Amino acid sequence: MKKDVLGAAYPHRPASVSETVSEAASGEAFDEGAGQSPNVYPACCKTCRKLPVLASSVHAGFPSPAEDYVEGSLDLNEHLIRHPAATFIVRVEGESMRGAGIFPGDLLVVDRSVEPRDGHVVIAAVEGELTVKRLKGRAGQWSLIAEHPDFPPIRLNGGGEASSIWGVVTSSVRRLDHGL
Numbered sequence: 001m002k003k004d005v006l007g008a009a010y011p012h013r014p015a016s017v018s019e020t021v022s023e024a025a026s027g028e029a030f031d032e033g034a035g036q037s038p039n040v041y042p043a044c045c046k047t048c049r050k051l052p053v054l055a056s057s058v059h060a061g062f063p064s065p066a067e068d069y070v071e072g073s074l075d076l077n078e079h080l081i082r083h084p085a086a087t088f089i090v091r092v093e094g095e096s097m098r099g100a101g102i103f104p105g106d107l108l109v110v111d112r113s114v115e116p117r118d119g120h121v122v123i124a125a126v127e128g129e130l131t132v133k134r135l136k137g138r139a140g141q142w143s144l145i146a147e148h149p150d151f152p153p154i155r156l157n158g159g160g161e162a163s164s165i166w167g168v169v170t171s172s173v174r175r176l177d178h179g180l
Helices: 017-026 076-080
Strands: 040-042 050-054 070-075 087-091 107-111 121-126 129-136 143-145 163-173
Touching (some): 070 076, 087 163, 129 163
Antiparallel strands (some): 040 087, 050 070, 087 107, 121 129, 129 143
16 A cells, blocks of 8 residues: 555545545545545644754854753644644645745645635635635635746636635645755
8 A cells, every 4th residue: 555755545546636626525535544645635633743842043143052941842733733624735736836935845734614815825626626826806806826927817716616715725844855
């Protein structure tokens, strides 16, 4: 059985993103043993590994070893995921959101319980494909805007299968491997 980067096993890859959207919308994609796309993951909060949080902040200029005190600990699940049952993680492909600091390979934490508003970065299903864009406009006049000049806006129609907002991006996680 194949495993994704988060260590979760998935027995099959859905035939399309549209199938993944349908499975996730119904909750099937996140049921134990159900198939999952290798780019969409449930936000599982079963594991807890508290990491130390230093009391001092990190200086981008000259280092200051004056404060070596551990302030507390941080569980990344608690920090990144507010509504576990409505949250999933999706891997970014493509360059259209570079201007927003979202790069290929980043993992986006997406909360379906957050009401999408003007200016939010959202995951949308457009003609059966998932895309990440900034939501702009007001009721009845919504567009998905890329943060890269080479990508045109996508005008949203009245909803339905052709286009719908799938969730609001609440965090972006990027690994800095440095060849490790």
